[in-house]
Amino acid sequence: MTGTRTVVRHAPGKLFVAGEYAVVEPGTPAIVTAVGRTVTVTVRAADEPGVVIASDLVAQAMRWRWRGDRLEVCPGQDGPRVRRAAAHVVSAVETVARLLAEHGLPAPQLHVSVSSDLHEAGTKFGLGSSGAVTVAAVAAVAAHHGLELSLESRFRLALLATARIDPNGSGGDLAASTWGGWVAYRAPDRAFVLDLALRRGVGEALRAPWPGLAVRPLPPPRGLRLEVGWTGRPASTTSLVAGLHRRTWRGSASHQDFIKTSTDFVNAATDALETGDDGALLHQIRRAREELARLDAEERLGIFTPELTALCAAAEAVGGAAKPSGAGGGDCGIALLDAAAGHDIAHVRQRWAATGVQPLSVGPTPERNQE
Known part of the structure; x- marks a missing residue:
């Protein structure tokens, strides 16, 4: 294994259709x-020890240094906003570094450059930029x-x-960014997989079953x-989901009903996609919107x-179906309309x-093949 070449990897953003x-x-x-x-994430060997992360979200590159198996920002860097912009890249590099260490390799010394069209002038559209940059960074660092x-x-x-x-994140954005196209997804138990990687190593966690x-x-x-359609209001999925789960709602009868109903319309929408029944799909998307409204x-x-x-309302007026995509509270909504x-x-x-x-021009991507 060598780390001498420049590697470029891409990952698409995502939209939640239902669930x-x-x-x-x-x-x-x-x-x-x-x-x-x-x-797009580009990785090459760094000129100096540590990891340099340059992103089009911030004005200057940031240098990080290794402390054991963790990266810490070098003194004199800008404040929390800049560090937040690099958080997912840092975690991706640290995770791949743990896998490299299991192969007997030293911590990587890298220059990582990130560019994205999931935002404009620093304003994100809610298309899963954090997930996409994590997928692209993991792929680029590993390939490097x-x-x-x-x-x-x-x-x-x-x-x-x-x-x-964020252990509350489902990983649905990561699945879309990894496989591309339309994806049926069920999340693993994140506490279990984190504990598995801690106890038995990252390599074993890649091979073992994930419940x-x-x-x-x-x-x-x-x-x-x-x-x-983008509402012009950025929203925090992490805050909305975490806020809901801090309430007594989780585990309540209402929560159980929500999970049961959501499972039912997602499975029915999956069947509709697999059988090509567009009318049934529209019906299930409307059910999804109604259940989100009830919640x-x-x-x-x-x-x-x-x-x-x-x-x-605009989509329903012409016979389509529409709903918020993701946690809502801003970001994007989706509509399925008669293509003809x-x-x-x-x-x-x-x-x-x-x-x-x-309106955003963000047509779906085809499935990705193994690179």
């Missing part, structure tokens, strides 16, 4: 899709050192890296077009902003723009 909030429970299904906007990883191993490394930052985990590609809708009304989470409500009805699609985009929703 938000419920998917954080291990083994509970969701549908996610990758989008045609990507994060000659590690041949399957798509599932890349996903597992990325999930180990993100779970160290609850299931990933399989799905065909896209046959005659429907996925339209995406929002009960727990007052703020999932449905005025912009997201208007986004859904160009006039209706244009009308929906116009109504969105009139209510402050920006």
